Amino acid sequence: MQVTVKLFATFRNGRFKIAEQVLPEGTDCRRVVLDLGLTEDEIGIIMINGRHGVLDQKLAWGDVLSLFPLVGGG
Amino acid sequence: MEDPLVFLNDWTRDGMLPWSAHCAAARQFDLSHATIEGLALRNGIFPARYQRNRSMISTAEQARLFFSRIAVIGCGGLGGYIIEELARLGVGQIVAIDPDVFEEHNLNRQILSTPANLGVAKVEAARLRVEQINPAVTVTAVRDAFCCANGCELLAGVTVAVDALDSISYRLELAQVSNEMGIPMVHGAIGGWYGHVATQFPGEETVQGIYRHWVAGKGIEQQLGNPSFTPAVVASLQVAEVCKIILGKGELLRNRKLAIDLLEMEVHEIPYGVPLEMVRAA
Numbered sequence: 001m002q003v004t005v006k007l008f009a010t011f012r013n014g015r016f017k018i019a020e021q022v023l024p025e026g027t028d029c030r031r032v033v034l035d036l037g038l039t040e041d042e043i044g045i046i047m048i049n050g051r052h053g054v055l056d057q058k059l060a061w062g063d064v065l066s067l068f069p070l071v072g073g074g
Numbered sequence: 075m076e077d078p079l080v081f082l083n084d085w086t087r088d089g090m091l092p093w094s095a096h097c098a099a100a101r102q103f104d105l106s107h108a109t110i111e112g113l114a115l116r117n118g119i120f121p122a123r124y125q126r127n128r129s130m131i132s133t134a135e136q137a138r139l140f141f142s143r144i145a146v147i148g149c150g151g152l153g154g155y156i157i158e159e160l161a162r163l164g165v166g167q168i169v170a171i172d173p174d175v176f177e178e179h180n181l182n183r184q185i186l187s188t189p190a191n192l193g194v195a196k197v198e199a200a201r202l203r204v205e206q207i208n209p210a211v212t213v214t215a216v217r218d219a220f221c222c223a224n225g226c227e228l229l230a231g232v233t234v235a236v237d238a239l240d241s242i243s244y245r246l247e248l249a250q251v252s253n254e255m256g257i258p259m260v261h262g263a264i265g266g267w268y269g270h271v272a273t274q275f276p277g278e279e280t281v282q283g284i285y286r287h288w289v290a291g292k293g294i295e296q297q298l299g300n301p302s303f304t305p306a307v308v309a310s311l312q313v314a315e316v317c318k319i320i321l322g323k324g325e326l327l328r329n330r331k332l333a334i335d336l337l338e339m340e341v342h343e344i345p346y347g348v349p350l351e352m353v354r355a356a
Contacts, residue, residue: 008342009268009335010294042294043287045333045344052283052346054353068333068344070288071265073295074152074240074305 001025001061005032008068011042023059030055032065044070078103082114089133090122096210108166111210115140121210124164135321140166140210142233142320147171147220147248149196151300152262153238154185155309156316161204161211163317168211170200171228173219183302220244225251234316237261237281238309240295242288249274249281258319262312266298267337269308272346273315273327283350284331304336 006018015036023032029046033039033055045068046053059065078099085095091114099110114121115137120128124136131139144165146153149172160168175195180187186199197215204213216228221244229235235252237259239245245261252259256276261284263270274280311332318324329347334340 008333010266010298040287041289041291044293045284046287047344050345052286052348052350055287069265069268070242070285070293071263071268071270071295072240072242072245072285072288072293073263073265073300074148074150074238 001027001059003027003032003059003062004064005036006064006066007036008066009071010069011036011038011067026058028056028058029053029065032059033067036067038067042069044068078105078110079113079117082110082117082119086119089118090120090125092122096121107209108212111140112166121164123208127164131321136164138320139164139317143167143169143231144316145169145171145229145232145235146200146238147228147235147244148238148240149186149200150174150180150238150240151183151264151305152309152312153196153236154187154200155306156236156238156313157200157204157213158185158207159310159313160316161208161213163313164208164211165316165320166211167214168200168204169214169216169228169232170197171216171218171220172196172200173217183300183305185306220248222247222251226255229255229257232257234319235259236312236316237263238312240292242285242292243290245281246285249279253277253279260312260315260319262308263293264300264304264308265293265295266300267304268294268298268333268335269304270331270333270344271308271311271315271327272331273319275328278329278346279349280329280331280346282352283346286350286353307334307336 047066120133176187195217197217201213201215259274261272261281272280331344333342
């Protein structure tokens with residue numbers, strides 16, 4: 001299946017802003033995150049097609065997955 | 075002359091009270107600047123120091139700002155700018171909360187820090203700064219860390235709580251206490267080129283939603299630090315929200331978050347309309 005992955009802020013460093021990825025059916029968000037070399041602890045927001053998602057969530061053909069890092073400074 | 079109000083009216087020109095007359099009244103009647111400003115605003119006299127507010131803020135609205143009490147939790151990068159802007163705006167009471175003293179690594183961005191006040195409590199620096207820029211504003215300096223245990227006491231009588239903390243766990247505690255006390259909270263967070271802002275009203279769970287994946291530790295600020303401009307941008311957006319909450323005007327950042335990227339100059343709006351469960355927090 002094909003999904004669109006959008007990265008934001010520091011997640012773009014050495015990666016991309018937007019990419020089409022071909023993934024096995026049933027791939028979840030966690031797999032995509034780990035394959036990008038990111039760790040679960042770095043994740044701030046997961047959006048799937050503009051709605052909040054979780055790492056365990058399985059992706060479907062044509063989904064748009066957006067990942068934002070955790071920001072907490074002041 | 076017996077009556078300070080008569081004095082103020084005598085010195086009011088075009089509906090505005092000059093600072094010189096404000097000071098003269100304080101001296102003559104042995105009253106604080108806060109008392110003089112309150113007396114003026116209650117009687118429809120616009121202090122001239124706010125004259126450039128005037129096309130957007132009426133005398134009645136300036137009075138609402140003056141009679142508001144705003145808590146700023148954290149007096150570092152965000153908090154310093156927030157306090158500066160609230161004091162210049164004319165918010166009458168500011169509760170400044172922070173347990174720390176200034177250290178050298180604060181100097182690149184924290185507007186209240188100077189080489190001369192390294193080692194000085196941040197809340198004390200905040201009080202001195204406000205005394206210089208707007209003596210009518212009362213700062214209650216609380217040198218303590220905000221948490222659930224002291225939160226109700228620290229936020230008593232507060233109109234809005236402004237989150238300028240640098241810890242996600244304390245933020246979640248602030249969000250909880252604000253909600254329990256029925257106080258709106260303006261949340262801001264920064265890291266490097268990036269930051270975000272959101273406003274949470276009682277009954278909403280936006281801040282919890284923003285940190286639903288958080289387990290422990292800090293965000294990207296741990297590696298990136300913070301430059302001079304990111305806190306200024308996010309703090310200013312937070313103060314705009316505080317101003318609108320007090321005045322009851324405009325469109326607030328409720329049930330949504332603005333995520334700001336100053337490197338790529340992008341702003342993204344993230345919806346938080348539906349309550350989200352904490353996913354990974356214990």
